[in-house]
Amino acid sequence: MENERALLSYLKGKYSTEVWLQRDKISVKDALKVLLLDQLKASLGAESDSSSFHIRLTYTKASDEAQGASETTHESKRRKTDAENGSNCISENSFEKVYEPCIFSVHCNRMPIFFSGRYFKYSRNVSQSRWIIDDERMGEASVEEILGGNILPACLGDSYKFHAAGREDIDVRMLGSGRPFLIEVQNSRQLPSEQSLKEVEEKINKSEKKLVGVKDLKCIGSQCWAMMREGEAEKQKQYVALVWISRPLEEKDFNSISCLKELKILQKTPVRVLHRRSPLDREKIIHWMKVEKIKGHSHYFLLHLCTQAGTYIKEFVHGDLGRTTPSMGSILGCRAEIIQLDVTDVKMGDP
Structure with missing residues (x-):
């Protein structure tokens, strides 16, 4: 910096009247880069790219x-x-x-490197991210720790960050096509080969407890973050819910539910998350629904549905004390409760 300033001072003293000296100036480092880069590329027979x-x-x-x-x-x-x-x-x-x-x-x-893929969550006692309350772990494990804990050693990195396209509750399974995710590894000392990543996949998928699975694990560029954010905002999600209602299911209920297409609902922030989320009104869309009978259980049925991203499914079923309208309970004219919920598809392009 001092040498650069001294050089500029010398040039001003000698060429103070020159027009070119009044223009925007570049640093000595950038000037040398412009002068030497082509010569180095020719001498080394290599292309120049940012590292x-x-x-x-x-x-x-x-x-x-x-x-x-x-x-x-x-x-x-x-x-x-x-x-x-x-x-x-x-x-x-x-x-x-x-x-x-x-x-x-x-x-x-090294600048962070990114790995993408889709994960599956087979347990109803595994959180998506590490969940500790008052020094006590919630759940048996987390998707974040299982994926990151296996990818990080393959990179010899310092640490990792986990990002996913949306989230599911700890008691909700992620099945079907899996949920897109990114693992951001800080200061990786080696770039795993395709074979190494396949071995990481195999290790996770063949784990004895089978809490989490993964597919399509690969290394991608830094632009993936913006692509995943854009895709997440536009995605649709499919679910299957085990529902109980206070009266026996009737034949007319099948038509009254399946004929509802692009149903607009209004959801206030659910009571269960009000302590950590702003009280807002959100308009969401239920694209389609289908009812599947459970033989021998007239009060229970499977509800298949496809919704806009960000829809609270549990609240759509039971109504959340009237905070979600309409709800499955109001549509059927009876009390409705959700027993279990699975995500079966996240419709968005992979990063």
Whole structure:
């Protein structure tokens, strides 16, 4: 920085009237890059591209006292022709400080690398992300820890972050086509091969407990984050819910439910999440629904439905004390409760 400033000062003194000096200036580093890049590409026979690998050099300058002593030495040398006499003007201790080498530290790191895929959650006691309350773990494990804990060692990275296209409650299974996710690995020291990623998939899928599964695991570019956010906002989700109603299911109920297409519902923030989410009114769409009988159980049925992203399915079934309208209970004219819920498809393009 000081050398660059000195060079600019010299140019201003010598070429102050030149028009080109008044224009926007680039740094010495960028100027050298422009001058040398083509020559280096030709010499090495390689293309130039931005790298994810960063090197940071940090050095400690000489102390102010030593710097002052250095200036005194230079002044003495200008006044005296004998360099030995000039060096005698400062103390031995100060002289040694002047010539102490700078202390360099080198820190190397790589920009984050991303892995994408789709995960499955087979247990109703596994949270999506690590869930700790008052030092007590909620659930048996988490999707985040199972996926990240297997991918991180394959990269020799420092840490990881988990991102998913939406979320499901701890007691909801993720089946069907799986849910898209990203794992962001910080400072990876190696890039796993396709074979290594297949081995990671196999290790997760063949786990003895079979809590979580994964497919289509691959390394992708950093642009994937924006692509997943865009896809998440537009996605549709399919579910199957085990529903109980307070009266026997009748034949007319099948038609009254299946004929409802693109049903608009209004949902206030559910009571169960009011402590952590803003009280808002959200308009959502139920694209279609289908009822499946359960033989020998007239009060129970399977409800298959496809909804807009962000729809609260549990509240759509039981009505949430009138905070979701219409609800399955109001459509059938009776009390309705959801017993179990599974996600069967997340319709969005993979990043």
